[in-house]
Amino acid sequence: MEHIERVVGTSLKADGAGQRQSQVRVSRAVIARLPRYHRYLRVLLESGRGRISSAELSAMMHVTASQIRQDMNCFGGFGQQGYGYNVKYLYNKIGELLGVAENYQTVIIGAGNLGRALAGTHMFERRGITRLCLFDCDAAVVGQRIFGLPVYHIDTLEEFCRANRVDFAVLTTPREVAPDIALRLSALGVSGILNFANTELPELPHTLVENVHLSDPLMRLCYALRQSDLAAEDE
Amino acid sequence: MEHIERVVGTSLKADGAGQRQSQVRVSRAVIARLPRYHRYLRVLLESGRGRISSAELSAMMHVTASQIRQDMNCFGGFGQQGYGYNVKYLYNKIGELLGVAENYQTVIIGAGNLGRALAGTHMFERRGITRLCLFDCDAAVVGQRIFGLPVYHIDTLEEFCRANRVDFAVLTTPREVAPDIALRLSALGVSGILNFANTELPELPHTLVENVHLSDPLMRLCYALRQSDLAAEDE
């Protein structure tokens, strides 16, 4: 226990330096891995695990221990020699890096199947993100509640965004209307868009865009299937 | 026109060599980019574009022309010096690499919002993949049709898979039941699983798994938002 206290103490100190370090550019590859670390650490945390070494985590995650230590170090020392990493501390720290606890507020544009599916996931609340509402243009769905969230007409987007802080939007509309809505969101000062509409959005100087293509993993799977078919044929 | 003929002729010759080359290991990074090339080429094709140079494509896609040429070359020459690439040919060729036209058959496990959303997308038919049906355990939904596809009870999975060739499955169940269903699918000889259940599946020696975590891009967006917030504070 006293050991753990010291870990936290040390790490807090390290964090002071880490703050400055986080301004230092962290490679895309590392950032891309953070959500996965976060997931595994949550499982460990829920199973009551107090500490873990890079060696054990590496066995769980099928990555090298070296990579784990290297990654954690981008942000200043989160661990302690001879002890390993405090699961809860590391989980919270990575969460912080990922913007959990920033209490971002979001809206979901499009109340079709994908919009509903996303509205119903735990991924927002789990990261301290508040879903404010959904928007749609279909009169049949406007006014309904989906998972407790109101559905507003897309025409009221401007009004709503002026009355509420909307940090980012989840875009699940048909591709045809996506660029136009993206422009409106950006003009309203929305800082980010998670774009599920299978189309390129226009340049939005003040808005960050993360494109999600659900078909990409499908194609990767098809590629792998075909390769293993070809390999099998060769025998 | 005569020019184009020659391109095709040359490329077919190159393809003979390409077949052998495709057995040569292509790096993960290249494969990961193929779906994106495929998307852009489809747009070009639909807009009636006949040919394109690596320089022009690079401007469109915001990647270097060098990378495009390097990538295309992994599979044997798809282009022609002094001319560029034939859009249709290149599109078809990449599609082939990605297993389009292999006529894979798939089933969707889970007829909740995500299962429905995926069932309704064009991503399957666009790649020559046939959706056979959905499976669910909810009596209220079993027997219904979703986008024209029948919904069967999950208890009939074995029966169905023995009667029909199922190349891969799209797994959209709650995480609790996902590992068990994965084992059943693998035992039935299903070659691949596109796993949307937010959980690790057990080792399946004969089945390829592609995990999709919808929360990953969300977290990357949050990370980017927070970084830009921090940068703004510093000013």
Place this chain on the structure above:
DNA sequence: TAGATTGTTAATCGATTAACAATC
């Protein structure tokens, strides 16, 4: 033929792994 643009090699860059000294 001259111009354009690929295919391909070589140079650079970045990311991963290995190794080990620091230190808890």
Place this chain on the structure above:
DNA sequence: TAGATTGTTAATCGATTAACAATC
């Protein structure tokens, strides 16, 4: 103290970019 395990440097590996000769 001795053992364990990190933090960190150095070595390796792979991927990207630059350059240019080949060739259409």
